[in-house]
Structures are given as structure tokens and as C-alpha cells.
Amino acid sequence: MPDVYTPRRLHRDEFVTLRGLRHHLLRWGQPLPGQPPLVMLHGWMDVGASFQFVVDALATEREVIAMDWRGFGLSEASGADCYWFPDYLGDLDALLDLVSPGAPVDLLGHSMGGNVVMTYAGVRPDRIRRLVNLEGFGMPDVAPAAAPERLAKWLDELKEPPSLRPYATQADVAERLRKTNPRLPADKAAWLAGHWARETPEGYRLNADPAHKLPNPVLYRKAEALACWQRISAPTLWVEGSDDQLTRFWGTRFPREEFEARLAVVPKLERSVLQDAGHMLHHDQPEALAERLHVFLA
Numbered sequence: 001m002p003d004v005y006t007p008r009r010l011h012r013d014e015f016v017t018l019r020g021l022r023h024h025l026l027r028w029g030q031p032l033p034g035q036p037p038l039v040m041l042h043g044w045m046d047v048g049a050s051f052q053f054v055v056d057a058l059a060t061e062r063e064v065i066a067m068d069w070r071g072f073g074l075s076e077a078s079g080a081d082c083y084w085f086p087d088y089l090g091d092l093d094a095l096l097d098l099v100s101p102g103a104p105v106d107l108l109g110h111s112m113g114g115n116v117v118m119t120y121a122g123v124r125p126d127r128i129r130r131l132v133n134l135e136g137f138g139m140p141d142v143a144p145a146a147a148p149e150r151l152a153k154w155l156d157e158l159k160e161p162p163s164l165r166p167y168a169t170q171a172d173v174a175e176r177l178r179k180t181n182p183r184l185p186a187d188k189a190a191w192l193a194g195h196w197a198r199e200t201p202e203g204y205r206l207n208a209d210p211a212h213k214l215p216n217p218v219l220y221r222k223a224e225a226l227a228c229w230q231r232i233s234a235p236t237l238w239v240e241g242s243d244d245q246l247t248r249f250w251g252t253r254f255p256r257e258e259f260e261a262r263l264a265v266v267p268k269l270e271r272s273v274l275q276d277a278g279h280m281l282h283h284d285q286p287e288a289l290a291e292r293l294h295v296f297l298a
Contacts, residue, residue, distance in 0.1 A: 005191035008056040011049075011066075015074075018094040019087075024048065024074035025095075028055050028064040036105045036129050038297065039096070040066040043111025043136075045208055047073035049195035050110075053188060054282050057290035065099055067091075069113070071209035073195070081158055081211050084218065088116045089123065096127055104234075106297050108132035110282060115225075121236070122228030130297050131236040134289075135279050137246050138262065140254040141222035154217040162213040166203030173197045173204050183277070183284040222262070230265040237270045237296045238263060241277030241284065270296065 011026040026048045031037065040051045048066030055064050068075035070091055071083060078087070096105060107128050109117035114136015121128045142150075167173045173193035178184050184192075197204040246259060263269060272292050277284035 003187045003190070004194075005053075005185075005187040007052050007191075011052070011055075013074075016095075016098060018091050018098070021070050021078065021091075022076040023070065023091065023095070024068040026051075026066045029061050031063050032061075035062060036103060037063040037065050037100055038106045038108065038293075039099070040064060041092070041107075041109040041113035041117060042066070042069065042072070043109075043113050045072070045206070045212065046110070047195050047207060049073070049192065051282060052191075053286035054290050054293070057287045059290065059294045065095075067095055068207075071212060073207050077209040077211070081161070082154070082214055082216065083209075083212055084216075085116065085119070089120055092116060092120050093124065096124075104129040106130045106132070107234075108134065108293075109136055110134040111136055111279065118232070119225065119228045121234055122231035125231060125233040128232075128234040131232065131234045132239065132293065132296070133236065134239050134281060135241065135245065137254070137259055138222070138225055139220040140250060142219040144219070147219055150215065150219060151217050154215050157214055162210040164206050164208060164210050164213075166200065166205050167197065168203050170194060170197065170199070170204055173206075181278065181280045181283060184280065188283065226262060226265050229262070230267070232266055233268075235268045235270070235296075236266050237272065237292070238266075239272045239274060239281065239289065239292060241279060241281040242273055242275045243278040245279040 009028050011028050014025040014027055016023055016025060042048055042050050048068045051066050069088060071077040104127050107117050107121065114133040115138055117131060118133055118136060121131045167176065170193045173196060174189040177189045177192055177196065197206050246254060247256060274281050274285045274288050282289055
């Protein structure tokens with residue numbers, strides 16, 4: 001078993017009820033006069049603890065809050081057989097009402113979380129002081145004609161609910177993390193595995209509701225997303241890794257040129273590329289990301 005990463009800044013676990021579901025928060029630091037909290041939101045099949053390495057690398061002490069989305073980490077699952085983006089917006093709205101009811105926050109999201117915060121920042125522009133999107137590209141636009149096939153696929157898969165396979169040991173979970181992202185150091189993978197999965201009689205199971213794997217019956221509409229993006233009033237930082245995951249994952253279905261056109265509608269946009277980093281750039285280059293955040297959020 002490799003050495004396990006030792007965090008520099010320990011978090012406090014907190015459980016709160018948001019919209020009827022028990023949510024898990026990780027909190028670092030204490031509120032400081034005149035400084036908003038930095039709220040961090042993870043991506044699909046990830047957990048709030050994923051941001052530990054960036055928090056450790058931040059140049060100055062500040063209050064940081066990360067939440068496990070519903071059905072991920074230690075947050076309660078919805079009990080439904082599908083997860084909808086409007087629910088993530090509702091949970092985020094309730095979270096900010098709880099942690100910073102009278103003042104805007106600095107808001108950061110990775111991947112799926114990046115997509116959520118971009119939409120939220122356009123819907124509630126007065127709630128955000130600074131906005132950071134880490135590789136939250138969105139998805140290819142889907143034409144209305146695809147609706148019957150998508151709905152039929154969803155109905156078919158409802159008949160056989162998905163499952164997540166168990167792992168024999170926590171070390172196997174860490175190995176799976178490193179297989180997905182070879183840049184992840186062994187000690188950090190070993191630490192993350194303890195937050196990514198839990199021990200059960202059948203083995204170690206991921207802290208995620210298998211319903212997340214079901215296809216979403218609601219089509220992704222680029223026009224709706226951009227209607228929100230263009231209403232963002234906060235200065236916005238877009239950060240991506242030098243290893244182009246957009247082209248690798250979507251290919252010609254979502255060409256780089258289309259994404260560049262989407263970013264063009266964001267009013268106050270800064271961009272940054274982290275070298276030797278892929279989609280999990282907060283794992284690959286936490287120090288470089290923390291330095292970029294320090295400058296942007298100052």
C-alpha cells in the first residue's frame with residue numbers, strides 16, 4: 001500500500017438539509033471580514049473532497065466550502081430514477097442562502113459543476129462576486145428530432161436499473177482512479193479512495209447513486225445554456241488543461257470552434273491553460289491552479 005497523502009489544511013464535516021435532502025459539506029478555514037467564502041462544486045462521479053489538494057496549495061487562508069452534490073459522496077440520494085440539472089441549481093441556491101445569505105460568493109465548479117455554476121451565475125448574477133469554470137464545456141447541442149429516440153432509450157434502461165461494481169480493496173479503488181487519470185500521484189489516489197468509496201459487505205462501493213448513469217431524457221439545448229451565460233455579470237475565469245479533452249471525448253460531435261463561439265458570449269471572461277494537465281486539472285496541477293485562483297480572486 002503506497003503512502004497516503006497528508007492534507008495541510010484539515011476540513012470540517014458538516015451535514016445540512018437542502019430542499020429536503022441531507023447534504024454533506026466540507027469546510028476549511030473561518031469567515032474573514034470583507035472576504036466572501038469560496039464555494040467549490042465537483043463534477044460527475046466525483047466528490048467535494050476532490051478539491052483538497054487545491055485548498056492545500058492556496059497561498060492565503062480563506063473560508064472554503066465544498067459540497068457533495070445530491071447522490072454523490074456523503075450526500076443523500078434523491079430516490080428518483082433520474083437526476084435533473086434544475087435540481088442542482090435549486091440545491092446550489094439553497095446552499096448559498098445558508099452559507100452567505102446577505103452577500104455574494106466566489107463560486108467555482110469543475111466539469112458538470114462548471115456547467116451548473118455557469119447557468120446559476122446567469123440566473124442569479126447578483127449572488128456571485130467572482131466565477132471560475134474548470135473544464136465545464138457543456139455538451140453538444142441536441143436537435144428536437146432526437147427526442148423520441150432519447151426518451152425510448154431512457155424508458156428501456158429504466159427496466160434494468162444500473163449498478164456500480166464493487167472493488168475488493170480500497171487499494172483497488174485507488175488503482176481505478178489512477179487508471180482514469182495516470183497523472184494522479186499514488187499517495188493522492190490512496191487518500192481520495194477513502195472519500196470516493198466506502199466499505200460494504202460486498203466490497204468497496206463508490207459513493208454515488210447508480211441512477212446517475214441513466215441517460216438524461218431531457219435534451220441539452222445550447223441556446224438555453226447561452227441565454228444564461230450571456231447574463232453573467234461577475235468576472236469569469238475559464239481554466240482548462242493543455243491536454244485537450246473536449247476533442248478527445250466528443251470528437252466531431254462538439255468541435256473546438258463551436259465551444260470557442262460559446263465562450264464568446266460570456267461578458268467578462270479571462271482564460272487560462274494549465275500545462276501538463278488534463279480534465280482533472282485540480283488533481284494534476286493543484287499548485288498552478290491555486291496560484292491562478294489567488295491572482296483572480298484577490
